Amino acid sequence: MAGSTFGQLFTVTNFGESHGPAIGCVIDGCPPGLALTEADIQGDLDRRRPGTSRHVTQRNEPDAVEILSGVYEGKTTGAPIALLIRNTDQRSKDYGNILQTFRPGHADYTYWHKYGIRDPRGGGRSSARLTAPMVAAGAVAKKWLREQFGTEVRGCMTQLGEVVIQHEGWDHVHQNPFFAANVSQIEALETYMDALRKEGNSIGARLYVEATGVPVGLGEPLFDKLDADIAFAMMGINAVKGVEIGAGFGCVTQKGSEHGDALTPEGFTSNHAGGVLGGISTGQDIRVSMAIKPTSSIRLPRPSIDLNGDPATVETFGRHDPCVGIRATPIAEAMLALVLIDHALRHRAQCGDVQVTTPDIARRG
Numbered sequence: 001m002a003g004s005t006f007g008q009l010f011t012v013t014n015f016g017e018s019h020g021p022a023i024g025c026v027i028d029g030c031p032p033g034l035a036l037t038e039a040d041i042q043g044d045l046d047r048r049r050p051g052t053s054r055h056v057t058q059r060n061e062p063d064a065v066e067i068l069s070g071v072y073e074g075k076t077t078g079a080p081i082a083l084l085i086r087n088t089d090q091r092s093k094d095y096g097n098i099l100q101t102f103r104p105g106h107a108d109y110t111y112w113h114k115y116g117i118r119d120p121r122g123g124g125r126s127s128a129r130l131t132a133p134m135v136a137a138g139a140v141a142k143k144w145l146r147e148q149f150g151t152e153v154r155g156c157m158t159q160l161g162e163v164v165i166q167h168e169g170w171d172h173v174h175q176n177p178f179f180a181a182n183v184s185q186i187e188a189l190e191t192y193m194d195a196l197r198k199e200g201n202s203i204g205a206r207l208y209v210e211a212t213g214v215p216v217g218l219g220e221p222l223f224d225k226l227d228a229d230i231a232f233a234m235m236g237i238n239a240v241k242g243v244e245i246g247a248g249f250g251c252v253t254q255k256g257s258e259h260g261d262a263l264t265p266e267g268f269t270s271n272h273a274g275g276v277l278g279g280i281s282t283g284q285d286i287r288v289s290m291a292i293k294p295t296s297s298i299r300l301p302r303p304s305i306d307l308n309g310d311p312a313t314v315e316t317f318g319r320h321d322p323c324v325g326i327r328a329t330p331i332a333e334a335m336l337a338l339v340l341i342d343h344a345l346r347h348r349a350q351c352g353d354v355q356v357t358t359p360d361i362a363r364r365g
C-alpha cells in the first residue's frame, strides 16, 4: 500500500499540502450507525491547531472541519467519510530563500533526492500540518471506542527539554498551552520557551499517552502486534524519534521478578507491560511514551549545502513552532485511537465479540 494510507480495516488516507487549498482525509471502513457531526471532531482539532499561544507557530488556521460524505441524517452510513480542512493562512514567500538549500534535520533533503521535485511551501507534504487530518480521523475513532467499550484516550507532555514535568493531575492538562498535567510548573515552562524563542532555537519534548478501558485480545500474535502497530503509528507522527511501551527502556535494569506484572484474582498488580503481552492487549491501560525531536526550522544560521552540493548557509524565517512537541499530544492520542479501532475491528472479524474487562488494579491503587 502506498504511504499515505494508515490502517487495515479502519483506513485513513491523508491528502494535501501545507500551502495547498486544503488538507484532509478519507476514512474507509468506519462502522455504520455512529452518530457523527463536525462538533464531535472539532474539539480535538482545536486542541492541536496552530496560533493558540505565543509558544507555538503564529500561523492562524481555524482548522474548521467539513464532513463531505459518509454521514446521512447524522449517522455514519458505512461509506467513505471524507473530512476537509481548508488552508487559509499560507505565507509562501517565507520559503523563497530555502528553495535552493536543505535545512539540517529536515525532510527537504530526502524528499528532493527521492522524488526530484518538492513543494517547499510550508514544508509541503512533509509539514506537521498534515497531522490535522489524523487528529480528525482519531476523533471519530475515539467516539466509536468510547461508545463500544468505554475506552478513553488521553495524553500529556512529560518533559520539555531538560524540564521534567511532574504529574499533578489529568485535569491540569486542559488549563495550559503545554498539555502539562501540572499547573505549578507552567511559569517555568513559559520562561524556558521565551528564552528559547529569543535565541532563535528549538527544543525536543517527551509525551505520554494512555488508553483506559481497552478490551482484552486486541493485536495479532506475530507481525501486527498491538505494541508494534502503536510504535509504527507514533513513529508516523512528524518529528517522533523514539517510542516506549510500558517500562520501555527502563526494563533494561529490571529483574524478571520485578518486570513481570503479577496476576491476582482481582487483576494485575502493576503494569510494566504497558497493557500488551505477546502483542495482544491485556485489558490494562495501554501506556506509551515518545520522544519528539527539536523543530528543524530555526532562525539560527547553520551550515548546509545547496542543490549543486556547494556549501551554503541556511536561515529559516517564518512562523515555526520552537517545540513541535507542545502541540503533539492530541496527535499522539489520535494515532493511538486509530490503532485501537483498527485492531478492535480486526479482532471482531476473526474472533467475534470483543471482551471488555478492566483487570488493572495497578491503576486503581
Ligand SMILES: C=C(O[C@@H]1CC(C(=O)O)=C[C@@H](OP(=O)(O)O)[C@H]1O)C(=O)O
Binding pocket: 018, 049, 050, 057, 058, 059, 061, 090, 091, 094, 121, 122, 123, 126, 127, 128, 129, 132, 297, 318, 319, 320, 321
Ligand atoms: C500550520 C501548521 O504548522 C506548520 C508546520 C510547519 C512544518 O514545516 O511542519 C511549518 C509552519 O508552516 P508555515 O510556515 O506555513 O506557518 C507551521 O506553521 C499546523 O500545524 O497546522
